[in-house]
Amino acid sequence: MDELFKIIGVALITTVAVLVIKPSKPEIAMLIGVAGSIIVFLFIVNLLEDVIGLFDYIMAKTNLDSDIMMLLVKIVGVGYITEFSSNICSDSGNTAVASKILLAGKLTIFVLAIPIITSLVELIVSIMP
Numbered sequence: 001m002d003e004l005f006k007i008i009g010v011a012l013i014t015t016v017a018v019l020v021i022k023p024s025k026p027e028i029a030m031l032i033g034v035a036g037s038i039i040v041f042l043f044i045v046n047l048l049e050d051v052i053g054l055f056d057y058i059m060a061k062t063n064l065d066s067d068i069m070m071l072l073v074k075i076v077g078v079g080y081i082t083e084f085s086s087n088i089c090s091d092s093g094n095t096a097v098a099s100k101i102l103l104a105g106k107l108t109i110f111v112l113a114i115p116i117i118t119s120l121v122e123l124i125v126s127i128m129p
Helices: 002-021 026-062 066-091 094-126
Strands: none
Touching: 002 026, 002 066, 026 066
8 A cells, every 4th residue: 555655656746747847848847757657667566576476376276377377467567568658658749659559569468368368269179079
């Protein structure tokens, strides 16, 4: 919970700083926005350690293939990084680039999910009479 308050604090300070500086120095305001976003992202990385611990716990209890669990972690990571990067581009006015980042992220997630989809299809085929 403390991490959330830190994230919100950095985000609010960044937002106020950007709003104050943007009228006179828009290029500096953009840099402040990016720096604040990176700081927030670093806080989020700490929270992801707990999520990875949960995945480790689930793997230990269920005997699931660790490759599949790692793929799930990668898929979640790609989703968050894609959204983060896209939002930075959108905030700086590059909506065309932001949409391309989102497309690349979606395609990457699909490619990463192919082994999981293949495993599911093989499982379904194996249990069908």
